[in-house]
Amino acid sequence: MTAGRRADRSESFGEALLGKILDSAHELPPHLIGPLIADVVDRLGGRRPQVLLQDYGQLLLVPLPGEGLTGGEPQVIDDSEAGRCFLDAVPVEVPREDGVRVHLPLLDGGDQVGVMAVTLDIVDDHDRRLLLRISGLVADLLVTKHGYSDLFFGVRRGEAMSVAAEIQWSLLPPLAMIMPRVAVAGILEPAYDVGGDSFDYALNDDVLHVAMIDAMGHGLDAATMATVAIGAYRHARRAGIGLPEIYDFMDRAVAEQFGPEHFVTAQMMQLDTTTGRVQWINAGHPSPILVRDHRVAQRLVAPTTLPVGLGGSVPRISELGLVRGDRVLCFTDGVVEEHKSGGEEFGEHQLIDCVNQLERTGRGIRAVTRSLSHTLKQARGGRTSDDATLLMVEWRG
Numbered sequence: 001m002t003a004g005r006r007a008d009r010s011e012s013f014g015e016a017l018l019g020k021i022l023d024s025a026h027e028l029p030p031h032l033i034g035p036l037i038a039d040v041v042d043r044l045g046g047r048r049p050q051v052l053l054q055d056y057g058q059l060l061l062v063p064l065p066g067e068g069l070t071g072g073e074p075q076v077i078d079d080s081e082a083g084r085c086f087l088d089a090v091p092v093e094v095p096r097e098d099g100v101r102v103h104l105p106l107l108d109g110g111d112q113v114g115v116m117a118v119t120l121d122i123v124d125d126h127d128r129r130l131l132l133r134i135s136g137l138v139a140d141l142l143v144t145k146h147g148y149s150d151l152f153f154g155v156r157r158g159e160a161m162s163v164a165a166e167i168q169w170s171l172l173p174p175l176a177m178i179m180p181r182v183a184v185a186g187i188l189e190p191a192y193d194v195g196g197d198s199f200d201y202a203l204n205d206d207v208l209h210v211a212m213i214d215a216m217g218h219g220l221d222a223a224t225m226a227t228v229a230i231g232a233y234r235h236a237r238r239a240g241i242g243l244p245e246i247y248d249f250m251d252r253a254v255a256e257q258f259g260p261e262h263f264v265t266a267q268m269m270q271l272d273t274t275t276g277r278v279q280w281i282n283a284g285h286p287s288p289i290l291v292r293d294h295r296v297a298q299r300l301v302a303p304t305t306l307p308v309g310l311g312g313s314v315p316r317i318s319e320l321g322l323v324r325g326d327r328v329l330c331f332t333d334g335v336v337e338e339h340k341s342g343g344e345e346f347g348e349h350q351l352i353d354c355v356n357q358l359e360r361t362g363r364g365i366r367a368v369t370r371s372l373s374h375t376l377k378q379a380r381g382g383r384t385s386d387d388a389t390l391l392m393v394e395w396r397g
Contacts, residue, residue: 010304014130017043019135030149033141034066040134044127046118048108049332051106052082053114055158056169056191061086061115062155070117074158084152085244086168087367089178091132091270093123102179104131106139108301112176112366113139132253135219140252157192164195164223171230179396182208185369186391188376196222196264197332197387200230202237202272209237210269212285212391214332216262228257229264229308232258243268243281247308247315248249254309261306269393276322276395283307286336289352291321291327294359296352300328324397327365333375334388350379 011019022039028036041049048072052061060074061082077083082231085103091105099121106113116135118125120127125359137379168188176185184201188194196215201208211233215225216366233252236246245365246268254264267285272276280288280300284307288300291366306312323329354375358368367394376388 002154011016014133015129017362018133021026021134021141025137025141025144028145029065030145030151033145034064034069035139037066037138038248039109040069041118044120046120046132048117048119050117051114051142052117053142053152053155054086054112055163057154057158058187058191058374060158062158064114064152064155074235082117082229086115087113087363087370088338089364089366091128093333098374102113102127102131104135106135106142108139108143109174111174111176111365112181113142123290136370153218159192162219163190164218165191165193167220167223168194168198171200171227173201174371177201177203178364178366179203179273181206181269181396183365183394184210184391185207185366186389187369187373189373189388194389195219195389196226197334197389198226198230198392199330199389200233201391206272206274208269208393209317209362210271210330210391210393211237211266212330212332212389213262213264213266214285214334214389216307216389219301220263225254225258225262225264228253229266231270233266241272243279243317243361247281247283247305247312250308251311258309260310263306263309263331265296265302265397269328269330271322271393271395273395276324276326276397277319278322278395279317279319281305281317283312283315287333288311289329289331289355291329291334291355292323293325294362296358299348320393327392327394330388330391330393346376346379351376354379365392368392 005025016171017040024036031303037049050071051064055062063071075082081092081094082103085105089105091255094101099119100123101119112351186199195218201210213229215222236249265284269280282304290297302318303316305315334347336351352356373390
């Protein structure tokens, strides 16, 4: 730039559209998100804006109510254009008599909040660029406002939810995280009545920390125990101590709170996202599965210690070097111990068969984890008498 000259800082059309959202977001009440989106879409020359949120069962995309937003019936994720946008996290354009219906993924840190849809007369690259940026701001806005209102809980709730499930859902981190080096995706079943299963993760600098737990029993007692276990895990993890010390801290927390007859199976992992080196300890939990080249390569069988709360010996750390694209699937015993209608236990062999079938599709980790959970439930005759939780980690290299 020539000395003494200043860059043009006048507001462009695109900046004005994005600025409308940013300038309004700070003090915007959650129920007024609809009119804001409608105004921005109208300025772009669009119409019939719609925001669709994923239900807790991960089966439907449900319209968010609000002045200026288009309503309608929930859309089935596996059988709709909006669902295709949601699963693949890519825009989907559908030509119609009145223009082009554009579906845009609402992404926040890789977690899929839902889908935004809008109709335009025609769509060019400038529209696509602006719509993607608008949808990114809308996703951030929805996530930010989620903590201030029950509006979004009500939209996503397809049936009555137990108190235990209410506790567990409030405890969870986002169900998915997609980053350049690592990705995580999890799902809980039964979504509206889960009790003792839970998971947690955190990406601290270059290290991904992961934990999956299964508290004994069902209902509110199990949810309370899971809350203590996850709280103790987070406290210990944030203190920067090692995996054996984390186990010891969790063990003492559960034992002191609930006594010697109660326990929580647990598995804790740490993945160095720069090298792919993963370390883990197993406290009475089912062994994870390693998926390599889109097939199950092995079970990560390793030494175990007693479940958290039973005062086990110092756990041994197991290690493995991952290859770029490797996925590690963790699951609770409810996934494989459910009995089918004929009385036979579902078992690990059928789990592995399902994983291999879905991995051949080549879809992203979030779509595979969701499909795997629903496929497993269908294969068990739609029954889930125990919590059945999946958590998949992918090292992207």
